[in-house]
Amino acid sequence: MRASGILMPVFSLPGPYGIGTLGNEAFAFVDFLAAAKQTYWQILPIGPTGYGDSPYQSFSAFAGNPYFIDFRLLAVDGLLTEAELPAPQPVGPVDYGALYQQRPVVLHKAADRLLASPTPAYEAFCEAQSGWLEDYALFMAVKAEQEQAGLSDWPDDLRTREPAALAAAKERLADEVDYYKAVQFFFYTQWNALKTYANSHGIQLVGDIPIYVSPDSSDLWTHPELFQTDGAVHLTSVAGCPPDAFAADGQLWGNPLYDWPKHQATDFAWWKRRMQHATSIYNVVRIDHFRGFESYWAVPYGETTAKNGRWVKGPGMSLVGVLTGWFRDLDFIAEDLGYPSPEVVQLLSDSGLPGMKVLEFAFDSRDPSDYLPHSCNFNSICYTGTHDNAPLALWRTEADKADIAFAKKYLGLNDEEGFNAGIIRGGMSCQSRLFVAQMQDYLGLGKGCRMNTPGTSSGNWQWRMLSGEASKKLAKSIHETTRIYGRL
Numbered sequence: 001m002r003a004s005g006i007l008m009p010v011f012s013l014p015g016p017y018g019i020g021t022l023g024n025e026a027f028a029f030v031d032f033l034a035a036a037k038q039t040y041w042q043i044l045p046i047g048p049t050g051y052g053d054s055p056y057q058s059f060s061a062f063a064g065n066p067y068f069i070d071f072r073l074l075a076v077d078g079l080l081t082e083a084e085l086p087a088p089q090p091v092g093p094v095d096y097g098a099l100y101q102q103r104p105v106v107l108h109k110a111a112d113r114l115l116a117s118p119t120p121a122y123e124a125f126c127e128a129q130s131g132w133l134e135d136y137a138l139f140m141a142v143k144a145e146q147e148q149a150g151l152s153d154w155p156d157d158l159r160t161r162e163p164a165a166l167a168a169a170k171e172r173l174a175d176e177v178d179y180y181k182a183v184q185f186f187f188y189t190q191w192n193a194l195k196t197y198a199n200s201h202g203i204q205l206v207g208d209i210p211i212y213v214s215p216d217s218s219d220l221w222t223h224p225e226l227f228q229t230d231g232a233v234h235l236t237s238v239a240g241c242p243p244d245a246f247a248a249d250g251q252l253w254g255n256p257l258y259d260w261p262k263h264q265a266t267d268f269a270w271w272k273r274r275m276q277h278a279t280s281i282y283n284v285v286r287i288d289h290f291r292g293f294e295s296y297w298a299v300p301y302g303e304t305t306a307k308n309g310r311w312v313k314g315p316g317m318s319l320v321g322v323l324t325g326w327f328r329d330l331d332f333i334a335e336d337l338g339y340p341s342p343e344v345v346q347l348l349s350d351s352g353l354p355g356m357k358v359l360e361f362a363f364d365s366r367d368p369s370d371y372l373p374h375s376c377n378f379n380s381i382c383y384t385g386t387h388d389n390a391p392l393a394l395w396r397t398e399a400d401k402a403d404i405a406f407a408k409k410y411l412g413l414n415d416e417e418g419f420n421a422g423i424i425r426g427g428m429s430c431q432s433r434l435f436v437a438q439m440q441d442y443l444g445l446g447k448g449c450r451m452n453t454p455g456t457s458s459g460n461w462q463w464r465m466l467s468g469e470a471s472k473k474l475a476k477s478i479h480e481t482t483r484i485y486g487r488l
Helices: 024-035 071-076 096-116 120-128 133-145 163-172 174-200 218-222 260-265 269-281 317-326 342-351 392-398 401-411 419-429 439-443 472-484
Strands: 003-007 040-042 204-209 237-241 251-256 284-287 295-300 310-313 331-334 355-358 380-383 434-438
Touching (some): 003 439, 024 040, 096 174, 120 174, 133 163, 133 218, 174 204, 174 269, 260 317, 419 434
Parallel strands (some): 003 040, 204 284
Antiparallel strands (some): 237 251, 237 295
16 A cells, blocks of 8 residues: 655754743644645664764764753653743754753753652663663763763763773762663653554654664774774775765765674674664664665775775675564665666665655656656655755755756646645656655745754754644645545
């Protein structure tokens, strides 16, 4: 069957505390999706964010973002008093600097109450998540002690987990370690309640798994042997992508690269743990940068651009087959965007996973595209645009005029229907098993509402929907389009 959904990050929800949370507004968005007869809610990665605030650069591949914890729900659980709740703020762009300063003050109060009398639920959570929780909490506690210095700048004995230094840190920072564990309990208690509510209302959650971990992460610190390091937790090669028409120097991402032979020798145990965790929090997983499983661009550490990198073979089906074979109850989406080589196309075919089709890339007036609606095969996911694309209203003003003219001609766009509605109609009507539009596209938002501009380091991940914009009228309109094109 064909279905549809909406791309809407948690941080973009409205709410009174400076960022979207897992509270009332998240449950209300589920109600909106259900009323609009959507089947999927796609989000961005939910891990704790660091420098640059990117959800694709997280301190952990397993932890949840403390910013998403809803204070009102903590008050309902008796962990905060009404007087301790911050004053409500008008909904506006996310100010991560303010969150960094203000959030821990309130969360410490809630954590102190929980830890003064730990509940059976908290103790069960710590036991169930012991494979990552203790290491993550210690990593964050050490990082705070080091004045938030990145892992590469820690003292040698701590960076390399020298046993005596590690034991001393555990004793010295025990209270802070407990705090970070409590915060994760708060997050996952609220997340699990939201997931249960969404699933009970027919809404499936689509999570996003970054292929790489951050160079400043508990993942690298805890398992440096699984990455390309020098034995002292210094990176030897980092991730990026080669020069192309969009970036003359390529893109230098700086993420640790996996030591794939080491992973293969363990039968990909770390990846199995990562996906096992994903099965507990998502219904569908979008694998970011899927082509990196076929081959990846390796740049020597210390290079200032990605120009001097080289292609290196990845694990291919030896890993992808493990993921699809072990986790049959979890659906996957392969992010295969860009200019995939024949080998990447073959890997996608061998995997059986659906790839992505982006309508903003479809209407190239010079060359025919296999992203055009009539070219979308059933085993694909069609998007108006991704988090890295402009909302449709902004794309209309920025794209080549000939491309916009082609889109209008192809789809028969007219002023009465509206540009956004016509593009969405094109996606809804295609054969792809799933069609997803950004929430901004349904709201008709353009300038100032873009999620992320690749290659820039500021002004991203800040857009938030205003209260009341996800209206009953809009839900009714989306419902009707969904019905007409057989995606109920």
